[in-house]
Amino acid sequence: MIKVENVTFRYDRSGEPVLNRINMTIDEGEYIGIVGPNGCGKTTLVQHLNALLYPADGRVSVDGMNTNDESCVEEVRRRVGMVFQNPDNQIVGMTVEEDIAFGPGNLELPSPEIRQRVDESLARVGLKNHAKRQPHTLSGGEKRLVSIAGILAMKPGYIIFDEPTSYLDPSGRDRILSIIKEINKQGIAIIHITHNMDEIVSAGRIIVMNEGRIVFTGSPKEVFGKVEQMKALKLDIPVATDLAWRLKQRGEDIRTDILTIDEACLEILSRLQSLHAS
Ligand SMILES: Nc1ncnc2c1ncn2[C@@H]1O[C@H](COP(=O)(O)OP(=O)(O)OP(=O)(O)O)[C@@H](O)[C@H]1O
Ligand SMILES: [Mg+2]
Structure with a gap:
C-alpha cells in the first residue's frame, strides 16, 4: 500500500504550497485515475510516490517504507515505476534491449535473469522485433513502449503513468491503454494521470485535484456524475x-x-x- 499522509510541499520555501495537506492511499492492484487542471500539482504529487520529491510536511510510505528514509529510496523506486510524459527523459541505452536491461542491471541480478526480464518485457509491449534498434530512431509511441518495458523489467508493484497518451495517434493511444489494462489485470497497481477522461472510465477510483488539494474522489460514475463541478473546474467529462x-x-x-x-x-x-x- 502507498500511504500519503498530510503532505504539503513547496518548490519555493517562501511561496504558496503546490501540495496542500494531501491524504490518500493506494492499495495493491488498484487502478487510480488522477485528473485536474494544468498546474494543480498532479505531477508533483506522483513524484512523491517514488521518492523523486520528498514532503516538506507530512509523510509518504510505500509498503511500509518511509520515502524520507534514505536507506529505502532504492527499493521504493523499484517498487513504484514512473513512466514520464516525455519518453526522451527516460531513455538511456544505445539499443532498445540495452535500455530495458539498464534497471535490472542496476539491481545486480544475474545475467540470465536480466535476459529473461528483457525478453518478457519486450514481448509484453510488442517490441520483440525492435530489440536491436537504436532508441532515438523510434517513433514517439514506440519510445513510450520502451520506457514501459524498462519499468516492467524492474517488476514493480505500482506504475505511475503521467499523461501516457499525449502526442499519440488513436492507434498508439489504444495500444498504450490496452497495455495499461493488461498490466493492471496481472496485479500491478496503476496510477494514471490524464486530461482525457475517456481513458479512465474503467479505473477503479478517480482523484480530482485543484490548486494543490484533492477536491473529490470516487468511482468513475460518481466523479463524472458531478458534471457541474467538473465543468466548474474547467475539466472534461x-x-x-x-x-x-x-x-x-x-x-x-x-x-x-x-x-x-x-x-x-x-x-x-x-x-x-x-x-x-x-
Ligand atoms: N521544478 C519546479 N520548480 C518550481 N515550480 C515548479 C516546478 N515544477 C512544477 N512547478 C510548479 O508547481 C505547480 C504544479 O506543477 P505540476 O507539474 O505538479 O502540475 P500538473 O498538475 O502536473 O500540471 P500539468 O497538467 O500541466 O502537467 C505549477 O504551478 C508549476 O509551475
Ligand atoms: Mg503534469
Missing part, C-alpha cells in the same frame, strides 16, 4: 456522459450515469424504440 447530460438538459428522460459511447448508443436506441412503439 467523458464524451458519452456529456452527451447524456446535454440530452437531459433538453428535457430528455435519459440515464446520465453513462460512461462509454456503447452505453450511450444502447440508451438512445432503447429510447428511440420506446418512442416508435408508442
